[in-house]
Amino acid sequence: MATINLAILLPFIAAILLFLFCRNIKKFHIGWIVLIVPAILFITLMRQLPQITKGNTIINSTSWIPSYDINFVTHLDGLSMIFGLLITGIGTLVIIYSIYYLATERLILQFYIYLLLFMGSMLGVVLSDNLIMLYVFWELTSISSFLLIAFWFQRKGSRYGAKKALHITVLGGFAMLVGFLMLYNVTGTFSVQEIIATIGQHKDHPLIPAIIILVLLGAFTKSAQFPFHIWLPDAMEAPTPISAYLHSATMVKAGIYIVARFTPVFGGEAIWFWAVSVVGLITLFWGSLTAIRQTDLKALLAYSTISQLGLIMTLFGVGSVSLHPNLNIETIIYSQAIFAALFHLINHSTFKGALFMVIGIIDFQVGTRDLRRLGGLIAVMPISFTIAMIGSFSMAGLPPFNGFLSKEMFFTAMLQLKDFDIMNIQAFAGMFPVIAWIASIFTFLYSMMIVFLTFFGPYNEQPDVKVEEPKLGMLVPPIILSLFVVGIFLFPNVLGDYLIKPAVASIYPNITDDLIGDIALWHGFNTELMMTIGIVIIGIILFIFREYVRKIFILFPRSLSFDTLYNNTIVKIDIFAKKITNFYMTGYLKHYFAYIFLFFSLVLGGALLYLDAFSFSLAGDQPVDIFMWIIAILIIVTGIVILFSKSRLTAIVLNGFIGFSIAMLFVLLRAPDLALTQLVIETVSTALFLLCFYFLPEWKPFVIEKRKKVIHIIISVSVGVVFTVIALSIKSGRLFESVATYFEKADELAGGQNIVNTILGDFRAFDTMLEVVVLFIAGIGVYTLIKYKKDKGADKVED
Amino acid sequence: METLIIIVAGVLVTSATYLILSQNLIRVILGTGVLTHAVHLLIMAMGGFSGNVVPIIGEKGNTYADALPQALILTSIVINFAVAAFFLVLAYQVYNRMNTDDLSKLRRYYHE
Numbered sequence: 005m006a007t008i009n010l011a012i013l014l015p016f017i018a019a020i021l022l023f024l025f026c027r028n029i030k031k032f033h034i035g036w037i038v039l040i041v042p043a044i045l046f047i048t049l050m051r052q053l054p055q056i057t058k059g060n061t062i063i064n065s066t067s068w069i070p071s072y073d074i075n076f077v078t079h080l081d082g083l084s085m086i087f088g089l090l091i092t093g094i095g096t097l098v099i100i101y102s103i104y105y106l107a108t109e110r111l112i113l114q115f116y117i118y119l120l121l122f123m124g125s126m127l128g129v130v131l132s133d134n135l136i137m138l139y140v141f142w143e144l145t146s147i148s149s150f151l152l153i154a155f156w157f158q159r160k161g162s163r164y165g166a167k168k169a170l171h172i173t174v175l176g177g178f179a180m181l182v183g184f185l186m187l188y189n190v191t192g193t194f195s196v197q198e199i200i201a202t203i204g205q206h207k208d209h210p211l212i213p214a215i216i217i218l219v220l221l222g223a224f225t226k227s228a229q230f231p232f233h234i235w236l237p238d239a240m241e242a243p244t245p246i247s248a249y250l251h252s253a254t255m256v257k258a259g260i261y262i263v264a265r266f267t268p269v270f271g272g273e274a275i276w277f278w279a280v281s282v283v284g285l286i287t288l289f290w291g292s293l294t295a296i297r298q299t300d301l302k303a304l305l306a307y308s309t310i311s312q313l314g315l316i317m318t319l320f321g322v323g324s325v326s327l328h329p330n331l332n333i334e335t336i337i338y339s340q341a342i343f344a345a346l347f348h349l350i351n352h353s354t355f356k357g358a359l360f361m362v363i364g365i366i367d368f369q370v371g372t373r374d375l376r377r378l379g380g381l382i383a384v385m386p387i388s389f390t391i392a393m394i395g396s397f398s399m400a401g402l403p404p405f406n407g408f409l410s411k412e413m414f415f416t417a418m419l420q421l422k423d424f425d426i427m428n429i430q431a432f433a434g435m436f437p438v439i440a441w442i443a444s445i446f447t448f449l450y451s452m453m454i455v456f457l458t459f460f461g462p463y464n465e466q467p468d469v470k471v472e473e474p475k476l477g478m479l480v481p482p483i484i485l486s487l488f489v490v491g492i493f494l495f496p497n498v499l500g501d502y503l504i505k506p507a508v509a510s511i512y513p514n515i516t517d518d519l520i521g522d523i524a525l526w527h528g529f530n531t532e533l534m535m536t537i538g539i540v541i542i543g544i545i546l547f548i549f550r551e552y553v554r555k556i557f558i559l560f561p562r563s564l565s566f567d568t569l570y571n572n573t574i575v576k577i578d579i580f581a582k583k584i585t586n587f588y589m590t591g592y593l594k595h596y597f598a599y600i601f602l603f604f605s606l607v608l609g610g611a612l613l614y615l616d617a618f619s620f621s622l623a624g625d626q627p628v629d630i631f632m633w634i635i636a637i638l639i640i641v642t643g644i645v646i647l648f649s650k651s652r653l654t655a656i657v658l659n660g661f662i663g664f665s666i667a668m669l670f671v672l673l674r675a676p677d678l679a680l681t682q683l684v685i686e687t688v689s690t691a692l693f694l695l696c697f698y699f700l701p702e703w704k705p706f707v708i709e710k711r712k713k714v715i716h717i718i719i720s721v722s723v724g725v726v727f728t729v730i731a732l733s734i735k736s737g738r739l740f741e742s743v744a745t746y747f748e749k750a751d752e753l754a755g756g757q758n759i760v761n762t763i764l765g766d767f768r769a770f771d772t773m774l775e776v777v778v779l780f781i782a783g784i785g786v787y788t789l790i791k792y793k794k795d796k797g798a799d800k801v802e803d
Numbered sequence: 804m805e806t807l808i809i810i811v812a813g814v815l816v817t818s819a820t821y822l823i824l825s826q827n828l829i830r831v832i833l834g835t836g837v838l839t840h841a842v843h844l845l846i847m848a849m850g851g852f853s854g855n856v857v858p859i860i861g862e863k864g865n866t867y868a869d870a871l872p873q874a875l876i877l878t879s880i881v882i883n884f885a886v887a888a889f890f891l892v893l894a895y896q897v898y899n900r901m902n903t904d905d906l907s908k909l910r911r912y913y914h915e
Contacts, residue, residue, distance in 0.1 A: 592906065592907060593831070593906050594823075594824050594825070594826065594906065594907075597823050597824055598824060601820055601824075622806060624805070624851065624853070625804055625805050625806055626804040626805070626852045626853065627804065628804045628807055632804060632807065633807075636807050636808070636810075636811050639811050639814075639815070640810075640811055640814045643811075643814050643815045643817075643818040643837065644814070644818060646818060646822070646833070646837070647818055647821055647822065652829055655829075655830070655833055656833070659833055659836055659837060662815070662837065662840055663836075663840065666840055666843065666844065669808075669844075670847075673847060673852060673868065674854065674855070674856065674857045674858070674868040675847075675857075675858075675868065675873045675876075676857055677873065677877060678873055678876055678877060678880070681877055681880050681881070682880060685880050685881070685884045688884070689836070689884055689887050689888070692887070692888060692891055693891065696891045696892075696894065696895055699895050699898065699899070700829065700894065700895065700898050700904060701898070701904060703827060703829075708825075708826075716821055716824045716825075717821065719820060719824065720817045720818070720820035720821040720824065721817055723816060723817065723820045724813045724814065724816045724817030724818075724820065725813070725817075727812070727813050727816045727841075727845075728809055728810060728812070728813030728816075731809045731812065731813070731845055731848065731849070732806065732809055734849065735805050735806070735809065735848065735849065735851075742850070742851070742869060742871075743871065744850070744867075744869040744870055744871050747870050747871060748858075748860070748867055748870075750860060751860050757859055757860045757861055758858070758859050758860075759858040759859065759860065759867065759870035760858055760870050760873045760874050760877065763870060763871065763874035764874050764877060764878070768874065771878065772878065775878050775881060775882060778882055778885060779881065779882070779885045782885035782886065782888065782889045783885070785889050785892075786888055786889055786892045789889075789892040789893060789895075789896045790892060790895075790896075792896055
């Protein structure tokens with residue numbers, strides 16, 4: 005089935021077409037055209053759903069770089085399906101929303117191109133089976149996220165946020181790439197499915213812990229897990245549709261996708277369990293605590309997203325225990341944690357998407373999203389209020405909304421941890437439900453803040469703004485999402501049976517549907533429900549005394565945050581890089597030459613020593629006659645004397661002398677063409693030098709520092725020695741026969757008697773032609789420079 | 804004979820390197836010229852001197868001199884002439900505009 009491959013490529017193709025053909029559309033908003041893409045993709049994926057529900061998977065492979073085992077392999081299973089539907093479904097809604105949200109924006113074409121770029125790459129991430137392909141798309145999502153955060157690039161905050169997001173996610177992505185390469189080293193394949201099938205044979209490989217840490221670094225940075233969460237709040241500088249789409253519903257879940265994808269590979273490893281669940285738990289706690297501190301609604305939602313991602317991460321960590329080899333099949337029931345994770349992932353996308361959109365509407369209509377300036381909007385924006393309430397209550401874990409169901413399942417998973425008697429889990433099992441419960445109180449608290457501080461209380465009049473509900477088109481996407489919030493609560497098993505169970509099955513290959521069970525609305529008065537009731541009671545008390553709650557933040561001064569660490573690191577790296585560059589880029593020609601010469605003599609000379617490549621023999625040498633001796637000694641003497649010449653005229657005459665001596669040498673070496681050319685050229689260039697001297701000043705006697713002089717002498721001598729040694733070694737250790745005999749057939753091949761001439765004019769005629777081109781270019785250069793007037797264009801020179 | 808020619812080339816390379824490292828623009832250009840001579844000798848020596856007849860078909864003798872290095876050097880001589888001419892004109896223009904032929908002063912001029 006090539007449809008899946010096309011599904012990945014469609015957004016990219018659409019982006020190109022958009023760029024080529026839709027640049028000048030003014031009559032209607034370009035978003036209406038873009039909308040077709042995710043809609044088609046969503047329908048295409050839905051058509052595959054029956055297959056996936058039956059437990060089938062769809063694999064399609066196209067060769068890309070087969071010699072490196074890198075192929076374009078797409079793999080659609082239950083897990084990919086959930087993500088694929090989220091990407092395309094929420095993508096559709098977000099585009100409808102942005103048609104209204106960005107109605108007046110000028111750079112709208114760029115916005116949609118970036119958005120399509122993201123959509124394609126994100127689909128690529130979740131549909132790839134080949135790890136290298138996955139990595140490429142992974143980094144593409146980082147890049148498109150960078151472009152979208154910096155969409156309002158005039159703002160300093162946008163640029164800062166975009167760079168921060170890129171730094172952190174690409175750093176993690178790079179770690180992940182190293183992990184993938186190690187994994188290839190261990191398993192011998194880049195295919196995820198093959199790795200899952202064969203990983204059992206490599207469980208004891210010493211690289212496995214390193215691979216786990218590197219892959220998780222990629223997942224944690226992307227999914228904004230503590231302490232890498234700092235980029236997400238700054239990414240809120242992006243337009244709100246982007247925050248709703250990339251930074252809450254899809255891209256930040258790519259890390260979770262990786263964890264889910266690799267659970268069958270690494271599940272059951274102690275380090276995997278501890279890393280994923282503890283980092284997730286810390287993120288859950290820290291995110292929800294910090295969210296309370298925020299006054300900007302979007303920042304609040306950002307921290308809330310961080311916290312919810314932590315929750316999902318924790319569930320995946322806990323669920324991975326079920327794959328421990330010492331557990332028998334009945335205890336696989338604990339894979340419920342994974343079920344809950346996937347369930348909450350979908351729920352989070354619905355309620356958080358709706359919340360982001362509502363807050364975008366408030367920002368759009370009222371002109372602020374600062375909690376201190378908002379209030380009493382219920383009277384003027386009742387529909388928005390309803391959506392916000394549904395989203396917030398679902399996030400807080402209250403019935404009758406889908407968040408309640410997944411929250412209860414989360415508590416169940418946390419409470420069940422104590423039943424595991426492996427990997428020292430029981431020693432810490434008590435911590436999990438307690439921390440999770442406290443974090444849920446904070447979650448309840450900030451959810452209430454969103455609803456009650458925005459819509460209730462005194463109405464703050466905004467100057468020059470008549471606050472009202474927005475256009476219907478802007479309300480439709482969040483309304484659809486909030487309908488899902490309620491609908492999923494009422495019919496959770498539709499979602500469970502068709503989407504989540506196949507996904508769980510792709511994480512646990514051996515599981516049957518009966519073991520997973522159904523989602524029940526009512527469990528009786530169990531511990532989980534008591535926990536929820538406790539959350540509501542304590543949460544309400546804290547909400548009333550929220551001003552006192554805020555005081556605990558005095559304990560966490562802003563100067564001691566990871567943000568400060570990041571900022572300082574960036575500044576320090578900048579300074580460091582500048583220092584290094586300034587150290588060697590001095591601007592002096594002689595320094596650059598010195599680097600080249602030192603490199604030449606150190607690297608080549610060093611290699612020669614290291615490889616013991618030096619060889620010397622006089623065996624093949626021809627006897628030296630007396631003329632040769634004389635000329636050779638003359639050249640050597642002249643070459644040395646030229647260094648001591650005080651006037652430029654002496655120097656140029658000596659240089660000419662070397663040239664003519666070499667011409668003589670050519671005669672002795674039976675090269676008449678060379679001798680003639682050398683004579684002509686040497687004459688002309690000596691004349692040229694002399695001509696030039698007419699314009700140039702006489703050499704001033706200058707004193708060079710003794711230390712510098714010594715350095716120059718050392719460099720020159722070492723270059724000369726390395727040069728000679730290499731040449732002698734080549735001469736003595738001739739590895740293959742000369743090709744010259746081929747050219748001796750010049751008469752029959754090229755119809756010429758003079759072999760040198762036939763080489764130039766026939767065998768290597770192209771070479772000669774290009775030589776003429778070089779001469780021509782040099783001629784143009786000379787001509788231009790001579791004609792170059794001193795003051796021409798001087799006023800245009802910038803300082 | 805090959806060894807002798809290589810040693811001659813080595814001495815020229817040493818001398819050329821020293822010239823190129825100096826401050827004066829003309830000395831640098833001279834250095835490149837000397838370096839060219841050295842490289843020609845190197846190419847020549849790499850071919851070997853076992854041939855004792857000029858590489859023109861019909862000449863009497865047992866072996867021709869290696870023609871390939873000769874062809875390469877011929878190309879090189881011409882190209883180097885072009886480069887030298889360009890360098891010289893460049894030096895002329897530099898002096899014309901900056902009023903100095905000292906490379907270390909050129910840098911400061913740019914920063915003023």
